[in-house]
Amino acid sequence: MSRRSLIATILVTAVVTALVTVSTTRAVVGQGTRPARTADGKPNLSGVWQVNNEANWDLQTHGARAGAVTQHGVYPYAYADVPAAPVLALGAAAIVPGSLGVVQGDGQIPYTPAAAMKKAENAANWIDRDPELKCYLPGIPRATYMPYPFQIVQSSAKIQMIYTFSNAARTIHLDQVAGPPDDTWMGHSVGQWEGDTLVVDVTHFNDKTWLDRAGNFHSDALHVVERFTPMSPDALRYEVTIEDPNVFTKSWTIAMPIYRRLEPNIQLLDYPCIDFTEEFLYGHLRKQQLVKHWEGETMAVDITRKVPPGERLFEWYGK
C-alpha cells in the first residue's frame, strides 16, 4: 500500500469510526434534550413539560385581581376590591395575574343556567370548595396546566404522565384497555396517534375535580378529548374538547402551548401536599390549635404582621 493510500485509509477509517461511534452510543444527555422522534417514528413527547400561562387561575379572559380572595375596599366596585385576610399577608405574591384566556371561539363557557349559578357560587367559595387546596387529585385536563412541571414517559403501548402536584399520574393506554368499573379522579385515558398528534379520549370521571381556581366545574358525565401536537421539538399545542351534557349546553375547547423544560438536569421533585395541607384540613381538630381562631370548622384568619426592627417603610427608604 502506498503512502498516499495509507493516509487515505487512516482518514476514511477515522471518519467512519467517528460516525459508527456516534450512531451506536447513546449520547449522555439530560431530560431537556431529546431526539425529535422515537424509535418507532412517533413524535418524541418524552421529557419534562410545563405550561407558561394563567389557565389554572381562570380558563377565561380576565384582568388581574388584587388577590386570590378579595373583599370590597372603600368603593363598592369589584375593580376597587382589596385583598381579603387569608392572602393579605402575602402582599404582591397573592395577586392573580391577568390572562388573555384559553377558551377558544367566543371565549365563553356554555354553562346551562343552573350550572352558571353553581360556577358563580364556586368562585365565591373558592377556599372552601376548590379541591386543589385540599391536595386532592387534580383531574384531567387541569393536571396539565397547573403551574408545575409534569413528565411524559412515552413507550409504544403505554404513555405515562406524571404530575408534580400531589404526585398524581395516569397511564394512557395506546392498546385500547377497557375502562374501570368505577369513577375516578384522573379519568381513564385511551390514546391513539393521528399522524403526529396524540389524541387521548378520557372518560370515567367523578364529579369532584374542578377545571381551575375560578370555580369552573363539571359532572361525572365529563368526556375529555385531548390533542397533543408538536409545534417544534420543544413545544406542543395542547387542545382539549370538553363535553358534559349535565353542565354545558354544547362542547367547548381550550388550547394552549406546553413547553419543554430545557434545563439539562430537569427532574420532578416531591411536592408533598398531603402532608402540607393537614393543617388546612384538620387544624380545627387539634387538641391545641396552632391557628388560634377556628370557630368550629371555620377558620377565622386574623393576620398579625409585625414589622421587624429596622424594616419600617421609612427605614427601608433610608437604607
Added chain:
Amino acid sequence: MRKRLLEVLAVVGMVVAVIVLLKVAPARSASTAQGLKTAWGDPDLQGIWTDDYQTPLQRAAKYASKAEFTDEERAELDRQRASILRRNQRVEVGTERDVAGAYNAVFQSIKHTGKRTSLVVDPPDGRIPPLTSEAKQRGDTDRQFRLALLQATETCKDGDAACAGGKYGARSPKYHELPPFYNTGRLNRSDGPEDRSMTERCMAAVLPDFTGYRRIVQAAGTVSIFYDVGQGQGWQRVITLDQVPHVASSVRQRFGDSRGHWEGNTLVVDVTNFSPKSDFMGARENLHLVERWTRVDAKTLDYTVTIEDPTTWTKPWTVKQEMNRQDEQANRIYYEPRCHEGNYGLPALLSGTRAEEAAFAAGKGPDPATKDSATDFGTEGGVDALTGGG
C-alpha cells in the same frame, strides 16, 4: 487506484466491524432474554408486576440452616397457613378490640408459600444484620415513649403483649410531651395528625417496598414505576437515567432521589436524599439503596436491593424478590391512589378524641388516656407457620 480503493474499503470495513462487535458484544453475551428489548434497544422491564408468592423478609430461626423449601414442604406450609385464617376470630362483640379487628380474613389474601425461606439473601443467614448501638438507643427511646402513653390503658392492665416492657399505672407525665422523634407510627394519643401513623395519614408508602403491584413504563432515558401499595396509598416514581449527580443534599424526599443506569440487561438505581419523615425499619434520612432490576424471562423480573445506613445497621444487607408478570386485562381496574381524598378516618380519630376529652372534662366519660387507639389487636388469633416460632 481501484485496487487501492478496495484495500482502503477492506481495512475500513474490518475496523468498523471490530468497533461494532466491541460495542454490541457485551450486551448480547449478557442477554438471556432475547426479544425482551424495547423498540429503542433497552432491556424491556415494562408491564404490571407483583410477587405471586409469600416469602418472609427474614428467615425464621427454625429454618436457620435452610435457604429453600422443597415442593413438599411448600405444599404442607400452604395447608397449615390456609387453615389458620388469621383475624377471623372475634373477641367480645362491640368492644374496641372487636372493632380493631374489623379487617378479618375476608380482607386478607394469603399467597402461596415461596421457594426461599427469606427475602434477605445477604447476609447468607437470611437475617437483617444487627442494629448499631445508636439505632438500638433510638428504638428503646421510641418504645419507652410509646409504652408511657399506653401506661394507663387496659392493654397494660391486662398484661397484653403490646405492653411488653411497660407497666400499668396512672397516666404518665409523658402524655403531654413531644415524641422523641418525628412520629410515623400509631401513638396512643390523638392531639393532632402528627400523633397518628403514616398509614392513617395516607402516607404509608416507603421505599424499598416488597408488597403490592408495580406498573413499569419506559422511554429512552427514563423508567417510570407506579407502585400500587397499601389501601389507595400508591405513588409514582421516575428514575432518571441521565448521568447527572443526585440533587443537593438539602432536598429531602419521601422516596429519595433515584439515579439509574444500565449494566448489561440490568437497571441499576442509586437512591439517596431520603427524608427524616420517611421511615424504613428505623432508617430515615441516611438510608441509601442500590437496586438492581433484571428482566429474566417473559414472565419474571428480578429485583434486588442493597440497603445501607451506617447509623442503623452494622452492615449493608440485600433483599431479592422475583416479580411475576401480571395479566394486563385482568389488572385493568384502575389503581388510583385516593386514600387522602376519602380520608374520613383521620378527622374522625381526632374529633372522636376531642369529644372524649369533653365528656371526660364534664365527668361523663373515662379519661381518653385510659383507652388504647394504638394497638392493632386484629393480628391476634393465629400464628403464621411460615414466620412463627422465631
